[in-house]
Amino acid sequence: MTLDIAKLVPSLDSRILLKVEGLRKYYRATANRFRRNRGLIHAVDGIDFEVAKDESLGLVGESGCGKTTTGKLLVRLIDPTAGRILLNPGQQQPTDIATLKGKPLKAFRRKVQIIFQDPYESMNPRRTIFDTVAEPLKVQKMGGTLEHLDRVSHMLELVGLTPPSTFLFRYPHELSGGQRQRVAIARALIVEPAFVVADEPTSMLDVSIRTGVMRLMEELAARLGIGYLYITHDLAVARYVCDRIAVMYLGKIVEVGETEELLQRPKHPYTQALLSAVPVPDPTFTRPPVRIKGGVSVPVDPPDQCRFYSRCPLADDFCRDNPHPPLEDKGAGQLAACYKA
Amino acid sequence: MSERPVLAVEDLTMHYSIKAGAVRAVDGVTFSIERGQALGLVGESGSGKSSIAMTLLRLLPDNAQILRGKILLDGVDIVPLSEERMREYRWNRISMIFQAAMNSLNPVYKVGEQIIEALEAHLESAREESIERVRRLYDVVNLDPGLIVRYPHEYSGGMRQRAIIAMALACEPDLIIADEPTTALDVIVQDHILREMRSIQAELDMSMIYISHDMAVIAEVSDVVGVMYAGKIVELGGTADVFHSPIHPYTRSLMSAFPSVTGKKRELGTLTGEPPNLLDPPEGCRFHPRCPYATDVCSNQEPPKVRRGNHWAACWNPQGE
Numbered sequence: 190m191t192l193d194i195a196k197l198v199p200s201l202d203s204r205i206l207l208k209v210e211g212l213r214k215y216y217r218a219t220a221n222r223f224r225r226n227r228g229l230i231h232a233v234d235g236i237d238f239e240v241a242k243d244e245s246l247g248l249v250g251e252s253g254c255g256k257t258t259t260g261k262l263l264v265r266l267i268d269p270t271a272g273r274i275l276l277n278p279g280q281q282q283p284t285d286i287a288t289l290k291g292k293p294l295k296a297f298r299r300k301v302q303i304i305f306q307d308p309y310e311s312m313n314p315r316r317t318i319f320d321t322v323a324e325p326l327k328v329q330k331m332g333g334t335l336e337h338l339d340r341v342s343h344m345l346e347l348v349g350l351t352p353p354s355t356f357l358f359r360y361p362h363e364l365s366g367g368q369r370q371r372v373a374i375a376r377a378l379i380v381e382p383a384f385v386v387a388d389e390p391t392s393m394l395d396v397s398i399r400t401g402v403m404r405l406m407e408e409l410a411a412r413l414g415i416g417y418l419y420i421t422h423d424l425a426v427a428r429y430v431c432d433r434i435a436v437m438y439l440g441k442i443v444e445v446g447e448t449e450e451l452l453q454r455p456k457h458p459y460t461q462a463l464l465s466a467v468p469v470p471d472p473t474f475t476r477p478p479v480r481i482k483g484g485v486s487v488p489v490d491p492p493d494q495c496r497f498y499s500r501c502p503l504a505d506d507f508c509r510d511n512p513h514p515p516l517e518d519k520g521a522g523q524l525a526a527c528y529k530a
Numbered sequence: 531m532s533e534r535p536v537l538a539v540e541d542l543t544m545h546y547s548i549k550a551g552a553v554r555a556v557d558g559v560t561f562s563i564e565r566g567q568a569l570g571l572v573g574e575s576g577s578g579k580s581s582i583a584m585t586l587l588r589l590l591p592d593n594a595q596i597l598r599g600k601i602l603l604d605g606v607d608i609v610p611l612s613e614e615r616m617r618e619y620r621w622n623r624i625s626m627i628f629q630a631a632m633n634s635l636n637p638v639y640k641v642g643e644q645i646i647e648a649l650e651a652h653l654e655s656a657r658e659e660s661i662e663r664v665r666r667l668y669d670v671v672n673l674d675p676g677l678i679v680r681y682p683h684e685y686s687g688g689m690r691q692r693a694i695i696a697m698a699l700a701c702e703p704d705l706i707i708a709d710e711p712t713t714a715l716d717v718i719v720q721d722h723i724l725r726e727m728r729s730i731q732a733e734l735d736m737s738m739i740y741i742s743h744d745m746a747v748i749a750e751v752s753d754v755v756g757v758m759y760a761g762k763i764v765e766l767g768g769t770a771d772v773f774h775s776p777i778h779p780y781t782r783s784l785m786s787a788f789p790s791v792t793g794k795k796r797e798l799g800t801l802t803g804e805p806p807n808l809l810d811p812p813e814g815c816r817f818h819p820r821c822p823y824a825t826d827v828c829s830n831q832e833p834p835k836v837r838r839g840n841h842w843a844a845c846w847n848p849q850g851e
């Protein structure tokens with residue numbers, strides 16, 4: 190019998206807000222002319238991580254590597270194939286979000302918010318900005334219309350939609366892309382949630398507003414102890430927003446560490462490639478080619494070997510013949526899953 | 531330069547009417563693009579970048595009106611053209627990758643079919659040929675050809691975006707307008723697509739308008755950069771000139787607010803004050819309420835164009851030099 194240390198020492202770490210263990214999500218692939226067998230899409234393939242209160246954990250990685258799927262699992266918009274998601278794991282009785290049902294699931298949904306990658310997805314085109322932002326307040330029966338008006342106006346101001354009176358009664362299609370994205374942010378933060386999944390929340394914002402929104406999110410994190418899973422492609426933004434960064438590749442976390450350390454001394458060859466692909470804001474600089482083998486990564490029934498094997502510039506026979514490498518400490522608390530790092 | 535520009539925009543002005551009045555989204559915009567050239571458009575959210583793009587394609591909503599100006603495409607003004615004539619230009623001559631285009635795919639049809647349909651509508655190519663072409667385009671945008679016969683909901687956000695890029699490239703247009711095309715993509719795919727787009731652009735001598743808020747991407751893709759603020763282009767010039775010796779105070783603040791992964795982590799600059807209200811934009815220079823260099827004249831008189839070679843900015847207190 191194995192002892193669960195966390196249960197014996199309940200206050201092990203009361204700062205941890207969320208603890209994810211062995212999380213998986215598989216989809217069944219459709220058979221077609223190009224792919225005969227059906228097979229399983231390993232969208233999220235056994236990941237472990239923690240998010241502390243008032244911490245912002247960045248999740249970066251290739252398009253299609255499973256970031257949004259991870260985010261949706263954490264707020265239980267979709268059900269995991271396997272794994273545990275413990276809320277307040279330091280408490281006597283942590284909640285396993287992965288198996289919640291009925292009333293407790295509803296109660297949980299109130300504490301978490303997701304800011305969607307695509308702000309169109311979360312907005313009803315026939316509802317005004319006021320109705321959209323006030324919706325979570327209405328759902329949770331918090332205050333009356335006048336109070337809503339007040340809080341929504343305040344929130345719009347915080348995200349830079351000023352003067353609020355000129356935005357309140359517009360419809361989503363009457364806003365620019367970035368303005369719509371800010372409406373989504375305002376809507377997620379208005380209920381002061383405990384945990385927020387932010388899926389590319391500032392991708393459409395220009396720099397002057399982005400810095401403001403980044404500060405707003407940080408400030409709310411500090412004041413209310415909000416934990417963030419901050420999904421982004423923009424490593425420069427992650428550098429300013431995230432305390433730690435996790436790098437995903439084909440459903441696996443391949444590296445995780447403290448932000449500056451990871452950006453300055455990346456250990457995993459994928460992280461290294463990622464960093465070398467970041468554009469440089471200097472038109473006279475010619476960035477050298479990125480060190481990664483071409484080709485597309487397909488998450489259908491991946492072979493039991495390093496997920497990065499076929500694209501890795503360092504790969505050798507050992508990598509080919511062994512299972513996917515475990516996440517191991519490579520110094521300074523930085524974990525990487527690579528035999529060569 | 532004797533050759534006629536592919537696109538010349540003169541004094542273009544387009545407003546949206548809403549209950550509260552007129553949103554002055556595009557206000558007296560003038561610029562041109564040579565064949566094979568890439569123009570980068572940067573600027574604050576809501577400054578009118580997408581509005582310019584939609585005006586150029588004449589894909590405007592009912593509440594929009596083009597009040598003034600010309601859009602000369604190969605010398606032909608397309609502003610007065612009928613919708614029917616316009617359709618000959620759209621997609622064949624000018625095509626566009628829309629901002630947040632991921633949602634413009636029809637959810638009930640397979641993605642590949644939608645691209646093939648676009649191809650066949652414009653090129654009358656045979657089925658087999660189209661399929662082959664779609665495969666090639668999937669290669670260009672780094673998508674697994676197995677995805678051709680899958681539905682949009684089975685794609686991740688970035689995969690959908692790449693399919694849209696493939697669709698826009700399908701008809702090999704003279705001018706392609708790309709509105710934040712790679713914002714949803716990871717940097718490795720972005721790097722790949724930008725390198726590919728540049729080589730296709732060179733190969734076909736295609737011109738491009740590239741809209742992005744990402745100064746670093748703009749630095750890498752554009753030959754010429756236009757900076758927008760509140761419905762106007764406030765600075766325009768060669769990319770190196772604009773980046774290394776910006777004239778307009780707004781351009782300067784953009785540069786200082788831009789985060790970078792390399793170098794020392796410095797404090798990011800912010801713009802103080804509120805973004806302009808396009809229903810009632812400030813008098814004089816529209817940037818004056820937020821400008822650290824503003825003087826009295828800025829608040830009541832339209833700023834003059836300050837020229838340095840092929841580089842200009844509209845400002846009373848030009849910087850640098």
Ligand SMILES: Nc1ncnc2c1ncn2[C@@H]1O[C@H](COP(=O)(O)OP(=O)(O)OP(=O)(O)O)[C@@H](O)[C@H]1O
Binds near residue numbers: 217232255714715
């Ligand atoms: N409902 C679904 N059915 C089948 N496959 C899916 C479904 N949702 C996602 N996938 C697949 O799961 C994988 C992960 O998708 P996910 O949306 O999590 O990627 P992502 O990392 O968010 O990518 P992006 O950066 O492009 O948004 C992809 O291969 C995608 O095709």
Ligand SMILES: Nc1ncnc2c1ncn2[C@@H]1O[C@H](COP(=O)(O)OP(=O)(O)OP(=O)(O)O)[C@@H](O)[C@H]1O
Binds near residue numbers: 548573
């Ligand atoms: N259909 C519409 N009706 C009324 N106003 C509109 C409409 N579409 C856009 N606007 C307004 O026009 C202005 C310019 O919008 P546009 O979409 O061109 O901005 P943008 O520069 O592309 O911004 P972003 O970087 O956020 O995408 C904004 O203030 C926006 O609110």
Ligand code: SF4
Binds near residue numbers: 497501514528529
């Ligand atoms: S384990 Fe091998 S194949 Fe995988 S990333 Fe490291 S070097 Fe590359």
Ligand SMILES: [Mg+2]
Binds near residue numbers: 256686
């Ligand atoms: Mg995603």
Ligand SMILES: [Mg+2]
Binds near residue numbers: 580581629
């Ligand atoms: Mg736009």
